[in-house]
Amino acid sequence: MGRYIARRLLLTIPVLIGASFLIFAMVYALPGDPIRALAGDRPLSEAVQAQLRAEYNLDDPLWLQYVKYVGGLLQGDFGTDFSGRAVLDTIEQRLPVTAKLAAVAVFFEAVIGLVAGILAGIRRGSFFDNLVLVTTTLIVSIPVFVLGFVAQYLFGLRFPIFPTSGINEGLYSYLLPGLVLASLSLAYVARLTRTSLAENLRQDYVRTARAKGLKPSVVVGKHTLRNSLIPVVTYIGADVGSLMAGAIVTETIFNIPGLGRAVYDSVLRQEGAVVVGIVTLFVFFYIFFNLVVDVLYALLDPRIRYD
């Protein structure tokens, strides 16, 4: 197990470097002059431009810029944005917001997705099963930003139950955006649980458990669910990283000052340092949660041996 984790960790390094270079190259190598974007309508003098270029290493070849950037990263320096504010400050301020949003989303995803999936999986072909099938298909078909508007319209305007913008009301204001962020994964969890449970219920050991007279609740709850939930738990775990990156759309619609919103704003302002810093962080989370899930998978399912 230890060897497996060590090997997975080593494999993560080239992926992390590759992904961050990819982001870096997109932001800095492609056409578009950040200094001109910074200056706006009034052109800067040559001298000021040169000084700014030197300050942000814009004259170096791309690979050298990247090496310098990673050198800074390793010392905890994410660079500064154009107004001189450290990117790390922005991250520290906004990470908790996005983390909270992702946590709310994972909560909805797990609770609603699991309950719907279990109820549908136990009675395959029932009315509720078909309801879950149809609903999940509809949810998956509606793009998240449209779902966001539907939620705002229904619960913000028609029946003003939830705030539709900002985070001024504490955890309460995270509920609606959290639900919208979770929607796609929620549908997926429901379907995965349903399929997994229905498949396990057909196994011999379930028949044995029923034959020896166990109560249905024990057969499902104790014997079948444990096996069926392995893929679901790993899916939810790996999804945390994706949810954080997916927050870019939700945070924009619901005007939530998290990391996703920061990426959106700084992409529009061509603030390269902020974009690269935060998106690299997203990639890191994504890889990290996938790693955790791989390890978790081995712990949950004794049939899997990595060594």
Next chain:
Amino acid sequence: MTDQRAGTERRPTEGQVTGRPPEATDRAEGWAATTLEAKAAGSEDIGEASLWSDAWRSLRKNPFFLVGAVLLTVFLLMAAFPTLFTRTDPRDCDLSRSADGPSAGAWFGYDVQGCDYYANVVHGAQVSVSIGFLAMLGTLLIGVVIGSLAGYYGGWIDSLLARLADIFYGLPLILGAFILLSVLPDRGVLEVALALVVFGWMTAMRLVRSTVVSVKEADYVQAARALGGSTGRVLTRHILPNAVAPVLVYSTIYVGTLIAAEATLTFLGIGLQLPEISWGLQINSAQNRLRDAAHLIFFPSAFLSLTVLSFILIGDALRDALDPKLR
């Protein structure tokens, strides 16, 4: 059911969650049932009971498929010949009727500029469908080429391409395409499709790769090789046909994902630009009018979602029909 994030191979997918082969009894029952059906359907069908004729038989009876097919036909027609649905010029605008609600004369009302909204929404189908298919074809091209290379040659090529896919998986489709498009000076249909291909080819590649790996040691492939078939011929004539069914299912659903992604990017202000007519742009320019002119968001959203839905319904039905194990 689709999810572009679900990528790594050990990630469980529906139907193979336990890692155990499907129950033999189930398969036998399914087979017996289809055979009986074939007999009932008439003697001429027995001779050609291939995977595809079986699939077609079960598709015809699937209500989800029928709904999806009708929807898809409508939207493809709308994309190809918008004038079949409306004779009104979408660019004939009059500010005096700005954001007027639906009426008998203008079913969907008027947009902020006072243009007939029904005409605009109908004309919006074109770019969505074009980008969806263009990006899907690009994804398939890359997926088939790289997936075949990785699966057929194996070894370091396979490892290298797998790591490359891992790198791109780190950036979700929307996020990656969002950043790439933000640095492109001009963004039209081609650019948006390209960005979606660049960050979306990995799943298709893994799908093709796993098919190639699973059959490349099969007897008939070795026979073809022993008879002197070139690598290209063995791949295209003997190996890749095995990937047609899974790739068809995947790409049908994926077109829906791509159309949704395009609309999302355009809505975020980083996809298509005016004066293009697109659902994403329509929703974007109406986003602050939710309170007083909700119809401006409702109609393009409904058309967009129904288009995505049609692809997902057909893809789901195709998967059920082509993969008897899931029945």
